[in-house]
Amino acid sequence: MLHMIEMIGVSKVYPGGCIALKDINVKIEKGEFVFLVGPTGAGKSTFLKLIFREELPTRGQIFIGGKNITRLKPKEVPYLRRKLGVVFQDFRLLPQKTVYENVAFAMEVVEASPREIKKRVPKILEMVGLSHKMNARPHELSGGEQQRVALARALVNNPDVVIADEPTGNLDPDTSWEIMELFNEINKNGTTLIVATHAKELVDAMRKRVLQLENGRLVRDEERGVYRGET
Amino acid sequence: MKLRTIRYFFKEAFVNLFRNGWMSLASIGAVASALIIFGSFLIISINFDYIAKNVESQVEITAYLEDSVNQLVLNQVEYKIKSIDGVKEVVFVSKEQALEEFKKQVGEELLEGIENPLPHSFRIKVETPQEVAAVAEKIQQIPGVEEVKYGKGVVEKLFKITHWVRLVGFAIMVIFAIISIFIISNTIRITVFARRREINIMKYIGATDWFVRWPFLIEGMLLGFTGSLIAIVLLTVGYNYLYEMVKLNIPIISLLPIEEFYDYSLGLLTIGTFLGAFGSGFSIKKFLRV
Numbered sequence: 001m002l003h004m005i006e007m008i009g010v011s012k013v014y015p016g017g018c019i020a021l022k023d024i025n026v027k028i029e030k031g032e033f034v035f036l037v038g039p040t041g042a043g044k045s046t047f048l049k050l051i052f053r054e055e056l057p058t059r060g061q062i063f064i065g066g067k068n069i070t071r072l073k074p075k076e077v078p079y080l081r082r083k084l085g086v087v088f089q090d091f092r093l094l095p096q097k098t099v100y101e102n103v104a105f106a107m108e109v110v111e112a113s114p115r116e117i118k119k120r121v122p123k124i125l126e127m128v129g130l131s132h133k134m135n136a137r138p139h140e141l142s143g144g145e146q147q148r149v150a151l152a153r154a155l156v157n158n159p160d161v162v163i164a165d166e167p168t169g170n171l172d173p174d175t176s177w178e179i180m181e182l183f184n185e186i187n188k189n190g191t192t193l194i195v196a197t198h199a200k201e202l203v204d205a206m207r208k209r210v211l212q213l214e215n216g217r218l219v220r221d222e223e224r225g226v227y228r229g230e231t
Numbered sequence: 232m233k234l235r236t237i238r239y240f241f242k243e244a245f246v247n248l249f250r251n252g253w254m255s256l257a258s259i260g261a262v263a264s265a266l267i268i269f270g271s272f273l274i275i276s277i278n279f280d281y282i283a284k285n286v287e288s289q290v291e292i293t294a295y296l297e298d299s300v301n302q303l304v305l306n307q308v309e310y311k312i313k314s315i316d317g318v319k320e321v322v323f324v325s326k327e328q329a330l331e332e333f334k335k336q337v338g339e340e341l342l343e344g345i346e347n348p349l350p351h352s353f354r355i356k357v358e359t360p361q362e363v364a365a366v367a368e369k370i371q372q373i374p375g376v377e378e379v380k381y382g383k384g385v386v387e388k389l390f391k392i393t394h395w396v397r398l399v400g401f402a403i404m405v406i407f408a409i410i411s412i413f414i415i416s417n418t419i420r421i422t423v424f425a426r427r428r429e430i431n432i433m434k435y436i437g438a439t440d441w442f443v444r445w446p447f448l449i450e451g452m453l454l455g456f457t458g459s460l461i462a463i464v465l466l467t468v469g470y471n472y473l474y475e476m477v478k479l480n481i482p483i484i485s486l487l488p489i490e491e492f493y494d495y496s497l498g499l500l501t502i503g504t505f506l507g508a509f510g511s512g513f514s515i516k517k518f519l520r521v
Binding site (some may be wrong): 052074075078079080081082084086092096105106108109110113114151153157215 | 235236239249250298428429431432433434435436439440442485
């Protein structure tokens, strides 16, 4: 069977000798919702960067949709990334573009047709509940709204996997809940989700698969898991 | 590449150009000043070259013949001179013609009633000015030739001067070309740096490197093009003024005609545009590594 994401014996040592990940073996199936938890510096960000091919593993193989991404040429990387949507803690929206333009931008970059863009962007903005703020600029929005825009941008090209690095790190608890519910909805539509987070309450309440990293090692992999501080 | 993508590149380039208004003006200013300095030295250099070539081409050999020569010897001498390698043109000047010319120079009255003291002579032009000394030496050997003059010493000095002027002019040109590249790539680096977030996001979304690069390249080319256009206009106006000034006040020196400078301005325009593209491509490289 083809796994959505598979890591085999993956280690990552940064130049200078800092060991970020040690011998990670993990499989994530299509349509799964996975929380990536662990203290700061445990290797969560590196884990996501490896999937995103921002970093290459020092050892081991990584497969996405059956394709070995450690063997990709630099020229092929953009096409891998088009199958992945990414959401950051700091939103990373373009301040001078409107909400609509920020989302449309993601489609322009992959050379979608203007007709497609006009059809798809309002749809996706409706889905994240921002139809009424289409012409606002990011600084006119609340943090939660900005993260919804970022999510809309990540989703607009129909990615197989959405990766989120601390998506609620800058948000208050109520807003964080709304974002998580949105993630849940996206997941129900069949998109695989990997969310790195510190939000204990959210993880405990959602009861999804939990991967726990500590000092670069995968110390726990639990279906319908909870956050738990220590092991 | 799709047509609407190309349109997108140009749209982005223009939007960025105006959005970074002051930065763009600074870049254009840098390109313009660099190219004005570069262009000024270019003008000086090509003019030195032009003047040097002019003087060089005026260098000629005069071979004075013995008084006793008859028509037969005259023909032989002419034939022998013509068969020397490097001789381009031989003109015979008879005693009478020489006297006429001399009269014109010093005035008719002074020479009234005097028997013509001037000998027959040949005026010889050579292919390359550097051959003058060698050719003169050979002409001296021909029987019937009494004396050969070619401004010995003066010619050699002139060659030395033009040689150095060319060398120094070229060196200064190269130095200023490097300075121009540095200024341009630095200013564009600042614009690219101001938009590193945008580049970063584009790369995360899955933009290819060339998709990211093109708008910046076009922006750089537009900056370089505009800057060099300004430089060319100012240089042309300035050179025109200088040309007229020199023509009026120092008529002996003839500068390179302004029309010939137009060819060089096309070159400057190309250089400016290329420098802009080069500078921005250079500056963006680092930010593409995501």
